[in-house]
Amino acid sequence: MRSILLSSAFLAAIATGAAAQDTPYSPGDVVNFLVDSADLGLNRGICIGTAQECAPPEPQGMDMLINFELDSADLTAEARENLAVFAEALKDERLNKARFVVEGHTDARGVEGYNFGLSEERAASVKTYLSELGVSEARLTAVGLGESEPRTGDALDPENRRVELRIDLQ
Template sequence: MSRKILFPLLALGVASLGQHAHAQTSAKASYTASDIVSHFAAQPDLGPPRALCIGTESECAKAIAPRPKPASSFDLVVNFEYNSANLTGAARTNLDEFAKAMKDPRLSTAAFVVEGHTDGKGSDEFNLSLSTRRATAVVEYLKGQGVDVARLEAKGMGKLRPIGDDPFSSANRRVETRLRTD
């Protein structure tokens, strides 16, 4: 299974764990709907962390680490061919799993931003347009699978957030989704 989870990095970008998956040729999804639901579903609040600290109140406050926040984004593993916004068979298979997850009652109130990205080839204007078409293609496909489009916002990012050191890598031709927080 090639599931990629992204965690917020400062408020401006994301860092990917492991290698980014390239376009797939098989019909097997890279993740399941249950993977997505468990990734985004609210975890029960178990209260503040408990610890024993010997020292002053201010020393102990520094010693207790805050709970990590749940990840707010998920790599859909929807890659595109060069200069294309057409969904591949592998992309549709992964999006089918995402559509199932969005229909799960635990995600019934969740809304998502669908971000399209491009590699570094071409002008800023062209890449922004292409990335917007890619995000829109994903939203339209999910709409066709019965997902309420009011819960989805397509957004083009152009070539602003490459994965890794090579802005020209084909891995940058992708769509990511994150929880909408506004």
């Protein structure tokens, strides 16, 4: 499965590599990022050149702050605000067919089995909130990954307590 990451720190750089912004992204920013980064069947063309010249660019992540407090699957106010922007973006007709995998993560505190369950609860919490905002549950698949994929080199870093949204390009 190919996917494009909308990861978990909304105020960092978008695909352009721009510096962190003081204001959150708009729904239009999210739509443009997804349309520009993903082959959603909107653009077709022929490339004449080497395989390297014609290869599509590697998609960059778009950071959205969907972090959690220690031992919690409750959405923070900031996470709710950012998910509301994401839900609004999904109303754009260019994204009608887009499906997303909602990946829950934890830091390495606690035992592995507990962390796996907590990561599932976090993913479910985001999926539920997005569905409350009008996103069809059929467009969202929630999975828990526990502590298996830390975002930083420090497995105990609070930044690892997050949910990441990936557009499913199957």
